Amino acid sequence: MPKNNLHEPETGTAIFLDDVSIRYRLPSDAVKTFKEYVIRLVQGRIKHKEFLALKHINLEVKQGEIFGILGRNGAGKSTLLKVVSKVLIPKDGRVWINGYISPLLQLGAGFHPELTGRENIYLNATLLGHSRAEIDLKLEEIIAFAGIGDFIEAPLRTYSSGMNARLGFAVASAWQPDILILDEVLSVGDAAFQEKCFQRMQEFRDSGATVLMVSHAINQVRSLCQRAIWLDYGEIQTIGSVDDVCDAYQNALATH
């Protein structure tokens, strides 16, 4: 794509998407095995049916903004988050991100059961892109936040699922992100720990992080966000002030 077709982000922008489309191969049509691929290649019968998960998305989110994303299941919300966090690199359009983004990683993914809690902190945090020196600085804080006491020297297979999740959250949230993604309602551990998680998220927000909030709860979005988009069929249906978008989305839900 020629560069002069692309727009440039304005100053003070955190997230900038310019005409981004994401194409998946349709699972029903995809060639599943290597054998089949070779056979079809010989026969000259390789064709690709494609499915557009995102269609020509243009989006600009300012630094410090709390931005809502609304839409049904399968509307393209997760795909959009993957594009923003550099997991899916689009072949069409341009993604421009300024700052460190909180990871989308499932809590505790990448943990190893045979390693101790301390060793798993290092493993998990390096997976998230942090260096050894950075982890050394945060280690005590992570251990304290997870609240698992002497278990930190025990192998992870001896942990309860709650301890596992707490350690995962403690690592994932140890570094203040410039862009915070709030994807699902926090449901980690007991009520006291949930309160701690909620507080930490609030701190991030108050210290000026840009927030991308994905939620089904329209009232929550309405009360927290300033602007929002409504996604459906991979397209932006409405973008603008949170009240306009929420009204449009609610109307659409009511008429269906």
Next chain:
Amino acid sequence: MIYDSAKRKHPALEELLALFRYRDLIYQLVRRDIVARYKRSVLGVAWTMLNPLLTMIIMVVVFQQVFSSTENYAAYVLTGIIVWTMFSQSTSMAMSSMVWGSQLFQQIYLPRSSFVLSTILASMVNFVLSLIPLGAILIITRVPFRPSALLLPVYMVFLFSFSLGVALIISTLAVFFPDVADLYPVILMAWMYLSPILMPLEFYRQILNGLLLYINPFYYVVNLFRILVFEGFVPHWQTWAATAFVSFGALVIGWIFFCKKADSFAYHA
């Protein structure tokens, strides 16, 4: 820290830079592979050393009579087994770690070659450990120590490059086609019997005037190892060049192929 999908370098270069940024991750992954492997097993490190020895004993018991003309068949076969074990195990494990890792690639960004590279590095540690039983067998069978063995570190660069190159290719295929994981053991088995691992070199020299050897890249990999530690002389530069050519060739081809496809991994659930 700005990420801009419109301003990207060549994928092969970009992956290299990303690996450098994530070097602490590579260290953690190698450490995990080694620690997890030895933590729970009672015999621990000993298994890495015992496995090739046991295979050697079986081969000697079965084939000693058949290959009686081969001088010191035990040491010959053990050198072959050690190199082959490193290559076949590391590439197979790299493929499974890639399939495991592709779940993570759906969630976060990390250099896509991290898991393959760390698996091969961890296998190199096992390779060094397996040199201990080899040394013991060489002493027992009265093969004198010769200075050519000091060139082993150079050889290990070749073995590492060749294994990494092949691992990158099959790991890429395995992400797109799950049946590659079933196919690869069969290919490995055929490849092993077509390479001078268990049977004497003479046997292969007689087939098609040795053509089977010269078109097989693994021949050059195992041959140099045997010359250095078993036959004990510093080979002609052409022997070095041939091994370097297949090793670095495999690495360059594997690296470019892998990096070109790496962006697509996240599209394949």
